Amino acid sequence: MLAETTYNYSKLxxxxxxxxxxxxxxxxxxxxxxxxxxxxxxxxAYLEVFGEEALAQAKEIQNKIDNGTAGKLxxxxxxxxxxxxxxxxxxxxxxxxxxxxxxxxxSTVVERVLAEDAIIIGRLNCDEFAMGASxxxxxxxxxxxxxxxxxxxxxxxxxxxxxxxxxxCLASLGSDTGGSIRQPAAFCGVVGLKPTYAxxxxxxxxxxxxxxxxxxxxxxxxxxxxxxxxxxxGKDFYDSTSSKEPVPAYxxxxxxxxxxxxxxxxxxxxxxxxxxxxxxxxxxxxxLLRSQGHTxxxxxxxxxxxxxxxYYILTTAEASSNLARYDxxxxxxxxxxxxxxxxxxxxxxxxGFGDEVKRRxxxxxxxxxxxxxDAYYSRAQKIRRLIKEKTEHILEDYDFILTPxxxxxxxxxxEQPTDPVVMYLADIFTVGASLAGLPAISLPSGTNxxxxxxGMQIIGKRFGEADLLSFSKYYSELDKK
Amino acid sequence: MTIISEAIxxxxxxxxxxxxxxxxxxxxxxxxxxxxxxxxxxxxxxSPVSLGLPGALPYTNEAMIKSAVKLGLAIQSExxxxxxxxxxNYFYADLPKGxxxxxxxxxxxxxxxxxxxxxxGSSKDILLNRIHMEEDAGKxxxxxxPKYSYIDLNRAGVPLLEVVSEPMISSGEEAAAYLTELRKLxxxxxxxxxxxxxxxxxxxxxISVRLKGETVLGxxxxxxxxxxxxxxxxxxxxxxxxxxxLIEEGIVIEQNTLNFDANTGITTPLRSKEMAxxxxxFPEPDLLPISLSEAYIQEIEAAMPALPEQLVVKxxxxxxxxEYDARVITAEKAMADYYLAITDSCENCKAASNWVMGPIKSxxxxxxxxxxxxxxxADKIAAIINLVEVGKLNNNQAKDVLxxxxxxxxxxxxxxxxxxxxxxINDNQDELEGFIDATLAKFPDKVKEYHNGKKGVLGLFMGExxxxxxxxxxxxxxxxxxxxxxxxxx
Numbered sequence: 001m002l003a004e005t006t007y008n009y010s011k012l013x014x015x016x017x018x019x020x021x022x023x024x025x026x027x028x029x030x031x032x033x034x035x036x037x038x039x040x041x042x043x044x045a046y047l048e049v050f051g052e053e054a055l056a057q058a059k060e061i062q063n064k065i066d067n068g069t070a071g072k073l074x075x076x077x078x079x080x081x082x083x084x085x086x087x088x089x090x091x092x093x094x095x096x097x098x099x100x101x102x103x104x105x106x107s108t109v110v111e112r113v114l115a116e117d118a119i120i121i122g123r124l125n126c127d128e129f130a131m132g133a134s135x136x137x138x139x140x141x142x143x144x145x146x147x148x149x150x151x152x153x154x155x156x157x158x159x160x161x162x163x164x165x166x167x168x169c170l171a172s173l174g175s176d177t178g179g180s181i182r183q184p185a186a187f188c189g190v191v192g193l194k195p196t197y198a199x200x201x202x203x204x205x206x207x208x209x210x211x212x213x214x215x216x217x218x219x220x221x222x223x224x225x226x227x228x229x230x231x232x233x234g235k236d237f238y239d240s241t242s243s244k245e246p247v248p249a250y251x252x253x254x255x256x257x258x259x260x261x262x263x264x265x266x267x268x269x270x271x272x273x274x275x276x277x278x279x280x281x282x283x284x285x286x287x288l289l290r291s292q293g294h295t296x297x298x299x300x301x302x303x304x305x306x307x308x309x310x311y312y313i314l315t316t317a318e319a320s321s322n323l324a325r326y327d328x329x330x331x332x333x334x335x336x337x338x339x340x341x342x343x344x345x346x347x348x349x350x351x352g353f354g355d356e357v358k359r360r361x362x363x364x365x366x367x368x369x370x371x372x373x374d375a376y377y378s379r380a381q382k383i384r385r386l387i388k389e390k391t392e393h394i395l396e397d398y399d400f401i402l403t404p405x406x407x408x409x410x411x412x413x414x415e416q417p418t419d420p421v422v423m424y425l426a427d428i429f430t431v432g433a434s435l436a437g438l439p440a441i442s443l444p445s446g447t448n449x450x451x452x453x454x455g456m457q458i459i460g461k462r463f464g465e466a467d468l469l470s471f472s473k474y475y476s477e478l479d480k481k
Numbered sequence: 482m483t484i485i486s487e488a489i490x491x492x493x494x495x496x497x498x499x500x501x502x503x504x505x506x507x508x509x510x511x512x513x514x515x516x517x518x519x520x521x522x523x524x525x526x527x528s529p530v531s532l533g534l535p536g537a538l539p540y541t542n543e544a545m546i547k548s549a550v551k552l553g554l555a556i557q558s559e560x561x562x563x564x565x566x567x568x569x570n571y572f573y574a575d576l577p578k579g580x581x582x583x584x585x586x587x588x589x590x591x592x593x594x595x596x597x598x599x600x601x602g603s604s605k606d607i608l609l610n611r612i613h614m615e616e617d618a619g620k621x622x623x624x625x626x627p628k629y630s631y632i633d634l635n636r637a638g639v640p641l642l643e644v645v646s647e648p649m650i651s652s653g654e655e656a657a658a659y660l661t662e663l664r665k666l667x668x669x670x671x672x673x674x675x676x677x678x679x680x681x682x683x684x685x686x687x688i689s690v691r692l693k694g695e696t697v698l699g700x701x702x703x704x705x706x707x708x709x710x711x712x713x714x715x716x717x718x719x720x721x722x723x724x725x726x727l728i729e730e731g732i733v734i735e736q737n738t739l740n741f742d743a744n745t746g747i748t749t750p751l752r753s754k755e756m757a758x759x760x761x762x763f764p765e766p767d768l769l770p771i772s773l774s775e776a777y778i779q780e781i782e783a784a785m786p787a788l789p790e791q792l793v794v795k796x797x798x799x800x801x802x803x804e805y806d807a808r809v810i811t812a813e814k815a816m817a818d819y820y821l822a823i824t825d826s827c828e829n830c831k832a833a834s835n836w837v838m839g840p841i842k843s844x845x846x847x848x849x850x851x852x853x854x855x856x857x858x859a860d861k862i863a864a865i866i867n868l869v870e871v872g873k874l875n876n877n878q879a880k881d882v883l884x885x886x887x888x889x890x891x892x893x894x895x896x897x898x899x900x901x902x903x904x905x906i907n908d909n910q911d912e913l914e915g916f917i918d919a920t921l922a923k924f925p926d927k928v929k930e931y932h933n934g935k936k937g938v939l940g941l942f943m944g945e946x947x948x949x950x951x952x953x954x955x956x957x958x959x960x961x962x963x964x965x966x967x968x969x970x971x
Contacts, residue, residue, distance in 0.1 A: 085536045098535065105529050107536055204536040210766035240540040240769055318766055321570050324579020325533045329632075341574055341630075368570070368761035377763060 007032040008167055011221035015075040015170065019065055026062040026075060026119075030054050033077055033121055037168045043144045045159040045168055047082050048090060049122040057119045064117060071116035073231060076224070078113065079124045079163045079172040084215065085204035086110045086120065093206040094138035095128045097326045097352030099333035107204020108239065109173060109215050109232045116231050121169050124159030128354045129323065130180055130208045132156050133426050134411070137356040142413055145187060147452055151410035154184030160218045161188040171219040171228060175205055177212045178311050179405075179430025182442035185218055186405035186455020189444045191472070192218045193225045196463050197437030198243040200229075201236030207322040209315035210241075212434050222473040225441070226250035229465060248466045256470035259293050263398040266298040268429060275408045277448040282404045285445055285456050288478060296402070299394050301432075303387050308424050310387065311431040312360075313367050313380035320364030326352065359420060384435050391436040395461050400471060403429045405442040405455035433459045441472050446480055485726055493690045493728075495721045496698055497656055498610075498648035499713075501663060502641045502683040503673045504617065505548045511616040511640035512539030512582060512768075519679065523633035531638045533577030538767050541566075545640040546589070546771065548672040549614050550781050552642060553590030555666055555788055556609055560778055561589050565770040566614075570761045575619035575632050583615035583643075585762040595646075595666070596790060597658040598808065607659050608647040615641050642672075648687065648698070653714035653721070660684060660710045665789055669814045677709050684713050689734075690724045699724070700734040704741050704748055716741040720748055792817055800830040809838050815852035816842070822859030827866045836862050840880050844888065856891045864895035868905075872955040875947075878904050906955045913954055917966050920945045932971055939963065 007029060009015050018024035034051050054077070064070035080086060083093045087106040092098040106114075114120070127137040135143040135158025143153035146166035153162045157174030161184035164172050174181040176194035185192025193216045200215045207213060217228035227250070234247045264286060269279055286296045328334040328348025335347030353361070367376035394401060407428060433440035438459050445456035458475075460468030510517045513530035529537035546564075553560050567585040590612035598604050619637035623630045644663065650656050664682060667673040674681050689701035704720060707713045720739070727734055739748040787795070789811040796807035811817045816837060823833040841862070845855060865883060868874035874883065886898050899905055907913070920942050921928055927938045939960070946959055 083536075085534075091535060093535070101535070103536075104534065202536075203538050206535040207767075238540065239538050241538075241767060317763060321568050321580050321761070321763070324570060324572065325535070325577060327572060327579060329574050330532065330577050331534070345572055365761065368763055370759045370761075373761075373763075 009170060009220075011219075011223045012073070012076045012170060012227060013223060016065075019062070019075055026058040026065070027055060029075070030058040030077060030119060030121065033167075033169055036166075037122070040146075040166055040168060043146060043149070043162050043166055043168075044125055044141050045143050045153075045162040045166065046079065046122045047092065047094070047125050047140055047159070050089070050120060054119050054121045061117045061119065071118075072227065073113055073116040073118035076118045076171060076228075077121050077169045078118050078228075079122050079160060079169045080110065080120055081126050081130075081157050081160045081172065081174045082123045083126060083130055083175055083206035083208075084110060084173055085206070086123075089123065091123075091206065092139070093129045094126050094140055095326075095353065095357065096139045097333045097348070098331075099352070101332045103204075105204065107215075108201035108236045110204065112232050113173070113228070118231075124157075124163055124172060126159055126174075127156035127180075128357050129206065129319070130156040130175055130177055130213075131319070131356050131360055133179070133183055133423060134413075135159065135184070136413070137354055139354060144413070145410045145452075147189065147447075148410070148450070150412055151452065152187065152413050154187035154406075154410060156180040156184075157192075157218060158184050161185050161190055161192065164188070164190045164218050164220055171217055171224050173215055173228075173232070174218050175208075175213055175215050176434070177208050177214075177315060178434045179427050181216045181218060182405050182430050182440060182455070182457055183427070185442040186444075186457075187410035187453060189447070189453030189455075190218055190220055191222055191225050191444070191476075192216065192442045192455075193229060193465075193469075194433065194440050195229060195233060195465060196243075196439045198241055199233050199245070199439070199463065199465065201232075201234075201239040201242045203236055203238035207318075209318040210322060211318060212311075212315055222443070222469055222476050223251060223254060225472075226254055226469045229469075233465075243463070245463050250466055250469050253466045254470045254473045256467070257474050259295070260289075260399045260471060261295045261297075261397070262289060262400045262402050263297055263299040263394050264402045265301045265304065267301055267304040268403045271304065271407065271428065273407050273425060274404070275448075278404045278407065278409065278454055281445055281448075281454050282402075282456060285480075286402070288480065289475075292478065297398075299398070299401075301390065301394070303383070303390060304428070304432075306383055307387060307431050307435060308428055310380045310383045311427065311435055312363070312424055313376050314384060314435075316360045316364030317368050317377050317380075318364070320361045320368065323353075323357070323361055328352070356420070387432065388436040391432060391438060391459070392462070395438075395459075399461075399467065401459040403432075403457045403459070405429060405457040409448050409450075409452040409454055429457060433457075438462055439465050439468050441468055443472055443476055485722070485729065489729060490722070490725060492692055493721075493725050494693050495651050495717070496648045496689050496691065496701075497650040497652075497717060498687040499644075499646045499650060499656060499659060500685045500687070501644045501646075501660065502617075503552070503644060503663075503667055504681045504683075505545055505640040505642060506671070506673055506681075507542060507544040507548065507640055509542055509544075510638035511542050511545050511614070512638055513542075515638065517639045519636075519681075521635055523631070523635060526635040527637075531577070531634055533579070539582060539765075541768060541771065542640060545614055546773070547781060548640070548670070549589045549612060549642055550773070550778060551670045551672055551785065552644070552667065553593065553612055554778075554782055554785060555670055556590075556593035556595055556612075558590035558593030558609065558612060560773065561587055561591060562773050563587070563770060564589050564614075564773065566765040566768050567762045568765050569615075571758045573618065573621075574630065575621045575634070575637065577619070577634060577637060581616060581618065582765055582768070584613035588613035595659060595662050597655060597662050599654060599658055605655065607649060607655075610645040610647050612642050612644050615643060617641050648689075653717035656686065656717050657710050657714040660713060662789075664710075665812065665814075669786060669788055671786070671814075680708065683708065686713060686717055686720075688717055688720045688724070690721055690728065699728075700736050702734065702737050702739050702748075704739045705751060706740055708743070712741060712743050715743075715746055716748060719746060723748065786814075789814075789817070796830075796834075800824065802830060802834050806831075806834045806838065810834060813852060819852045819855065819859055823863045823866070826860045826863035827870070829866055829870055832866045832869070833863070836866065840884050844884075857887055858891070861887055861891070861895050868896070868899060872908075872958065873906050874899060874904060875906065875952050875954070875956060878952045903951075904953065907950075907953050908955070908958075913950075913959060913962060914966075916946050916950050916954070917942075917959070917963050919949065920963075921966065921970065928967060928970060931967055939967075942967075
């Protein structure tokens, strides 16, 4: 067995340096990951490993590196959340309903990382259709937190976070609708970035809520997050909502130690259910930043009580429509009890979807129904606009907004509350940036007394990823005791 | 059905609104680059977008927008500058995404009007409610297998314009005239082939009846699957009578969706209002709203072809054609184009009109062809007309002998052909006088009759002159000479 420490890289730059100096062969690195994935299979992070392919890619890319023709992600071994289409590979969104479905085309993000010579090593577990905050809604079972295997990974990109946390790959791609990158990143002590809405193409991403979904990196360093974003971001003809905004070379713009003006939301520190250690932790970060000469001030955000409800009304509405295509007719799971069209729909969907997905489809169907549309969907759209305006207003005066990523650290597996609304409140700090479409990153901010990772969220300005990342790098290098 | 009297029928009036789906003849589909063509092998024009695969996203075909603006401008609609799409959610096997992308509250065209001409020559303006853009569903085929249905998704995503009239059509006849006008228009604009039988235009009719003078609308029924103009008219006429009968019998009309069976000519319920879907419309989050600039609309307006009504005005006022001719010629764009092309090379517009409506049209009808298939260039017809004009060709010879020859030898020069066929009129005065003299000598009795006042015998003389000259004379000239000769014999 290969010693873990030998291959415990925290960023691509170090891997590339070792390969260039001849200390490391890419195939050995891939072999290390493959062995380690097998050893730690119990974490349930991977749904499928593309072993032979990854080794073949490693060989090819090692040659390219030797010839000096490799792309900028050469040496980066990544995993894909199981809602990202990769041609010729299974895609299930951790659901039974996509049983047997093999993608016939690749998502734009996959094409872009492959074009820069990243190696895709496997498919990562997640909550079913990215709906959940603990990875426990996956048809393929929960993912264990590597910091404490009795704890959840967080979700929905649980597999993506744990794979990076447990060194089962260098980086992963997740997707974030209301916190699905940031929350598991916080639970697992890794870096998770949700880009500005429209920054990254959604083409080939199994849709949950179209006006919220964004793909983003989960990494062990801010540098790798910047590099991955730089590769996957940018206008895509196949996603007409993707932005034409030019993509800066984020990875080259990371050195900026200027003094910043930062807001933190007063209400978040008094919100019900906020873990005292997390409160302490965030207060300590505020002090730390102040001691470094940054301005950190409280601001009021009177809509905090509405963000979760607004988020769930709008995302479930979109989901109820986005998930209509999983009907047992054209692809995926079809119930054996199907007799005709109606029974095909009823049985295939009843048997193919899990409880949480069904709950959200029903909720979304309800809020769009005749007679309820104005009271729910329409009103939630209006509140979304208010939240967006208010958040942007704060960001006119401040560079960033700072919050804890989550109200609690990773909780026990199987502890999922019987009242789903209590579970939904776990998203309270992350859904704001999703509603506003703003970029937000979760950075490790230490651990609690039990050694569980804690995360701090920084929300940036629209398309302000360069600034957000440079500040993140600066913060991550601060001595947090 | 009991037969109800004309008197009872006359107590009522019908209120009809039509929804017409115009399938656009764009190259690619509404929201992806798959071919939108008709008649390909099943499930060949499909990509992840048409298939509704996980992660597939739509992008808008600009040609659909352009077609909608064209039609909107043609019917004087207000063009909506800010457009977005909505999702109409329902489950069906040939709707792979589980929703149809359409426009709900903000159609691209609002209002507008279409002038219809009724068989008695009178006209009526039918106001339009809206035109909106949407995508078509695929096709379910239920009769290929006893157990299973087959699905062809080639049509899934093909762009449609739904043209919705105000409920101000009052008979099957008016509905037929409306569809005829609309079909003519989309063909002129070259945005749809207008073939109802192939499904390029599909019509649903909303029909209700009420006592004349009543202001409240009656309960309406929607008749679907109307695949020809004739069937629309038949279905409406059937439905009006059916509804009046029910009311007369004191039965409340149920607000149903009905199917029209073209074989039996009757309507049967498809689903009741209680079974109606709640479509849960909401704005399509995968497509950005589209703003149409003033310049964009002006550019389309500037490139618009002449429309049938404008051509009728031009033909009657500038070219002095009778209104009848103008309407017949403009009924088809290809016919109007052909007529105009003839008049580019000849002065006599009426003669051009006669040729188009007469020999050319009957030839094409016989062959089952349309004007766009006609192999003879318009300037050849102009050349024939000009030969007749200058007296070098007899009009009947032109139609009966030269025209078939021109069709046969479409590449040959008309004048050469006429010469080859020996059709060019001999302007040798002596020869003509010889024919006349011979004729008069042949029928001395008839000459006497003429002198006694029976001018009708001139026809007989002309017939004989034509016969012996084999038609190669200028009838006008021959007629004049004949009269002067016969007068001189008095």
